[in-house]
Amino acid sequence: MQTVIAFIVVFGSLVFFHELGHFIFAKRAGILVREFAIGMGPKIFGMMKGETLYTLRLLPIGGYVRMAGEDTDSVELQPGFRVGLILNRDNVAEKIYLNQNVQNPNVLFLEVERADLEKGLWIEGYDEDDQFTRINVSRTATLVENGTETMIAPYDRQFNSKTVGQRTMAIFAGPLFNFILAFFLFAILGIMQGVPTYEPIIYGVDEKGPAAAAGLQAGDYVKEIDGQPVERWQDLSSTVQDKPGEPISIIVERDGQNIELKMTPDTLEESGKEYGQIGVYYQSPVEKNPLKALVFGVTQTYDYTVLILGLLGDLITGQFTIDALSGPVGIYKVTETVAKDGVYNLMNWAAVLSINLGIMNLLPLPALDGGRLLFFGIEALRGKPVDRQKEGMVHFVGIVLLMILMVVVTWNDIQRFFF
Structure with missing residues (x-):
């Protein structure tokens, strides 16, 4: 159970931040975001807030932000199409019912002659008295089909209407937020655990290794190796690995005195490549800053x-x-x-x-x-x-x-x- 929870938290965090990047920059560009989904496949949970549906889906293999105009979500009202309209006080359509018998005395039924739900935002057609009329449509009007409401997407709110730069940022922001999340996680680890200083201090010595035979001890501070100054642990490690079977000289500071020790790294082989090892353990000191x-x-x-x-x-x-x-x-x-x-x-x-x-x-x-x-x-x-x-x-x-x-x-x- 612990593993399941850990996996859900880790996976959910990565996908959430990735999609959050897409979402934020899409909204900044004025794009209508229809859905913000974590997971793929069948919907487990959904909540409509504002103009966006937030969903949790069954399969933990990703997520998505569905933007208006990215897919075939536009609706074309063809001639002869019968719609029901709910008008506001300014006789502007706020709700459009498609292929439904609506039992509401306030609904205006039209047989569509022409319509533009993207740029002009109007519907022309014949009402029940066979009178030709033109009805303006609100920018926030909703389409109702089989009980499901979908907000229309005026062209200036569709993904493809935006500049190349705006579209690029809306897409690039997803991966960008993954790097930002990684930065914050590492920074939090640095605050909570401390930041490794990588000082070349010996943490432990293998009793059977060349280092122990030469007299190297836990707590020794490595100053030089083969005449070269050692500032970080990586300086010592890389030099030892590069000299399998070759004698080396190490100067360490112990109790305020410098001591020179000579040893020959053991030769180990991995993936067809030889490297040296002297048998020491390392644990970097940390600094909380x-x-x-x-x-x-x-x-x-x-x-x-x-x-x-x-x-x-x-x-x-x-x-x-x-x-x-x-x-x-x-x-x-x-x-x-x-x-x-x-x-x-x-x-x-x-x-x-x-x-x-x-x-x-x-x-x-x-x-x-x-x-x-x-x-x-x-x-x-x-x-x-x-x-x-x-x-x-x-x-x-x-x-x-x-x-x-x-x-x-x-x-x-x-x-x-x-x-």
């Missing part, structure tokens, strides 16, 4: 971004295969392990996942945010948008391929963890 915690949030976000991009590059160049990828099942299993190590480790894991989600969504692939941004870039260069039908077909193919990939990585996860 709010300002440094903010800097820590930036540096950790940057470092993990570089790391993930490097792994992505390895995948592209074939240095590891698709079998190494994980889907929801794999993320769930890792979350199960991490959750057992405490809330701090869970927060760190959530931050890393948030960066990963941001990067993956920025890849210039169809159906992803990056794919849509690529089309916006092409539009900016051409001076006109790509044909909507062609773009839609590309994204549709992308969605199919992503679903296939999801099935493959999920099957890999199932085989890896359960067989």
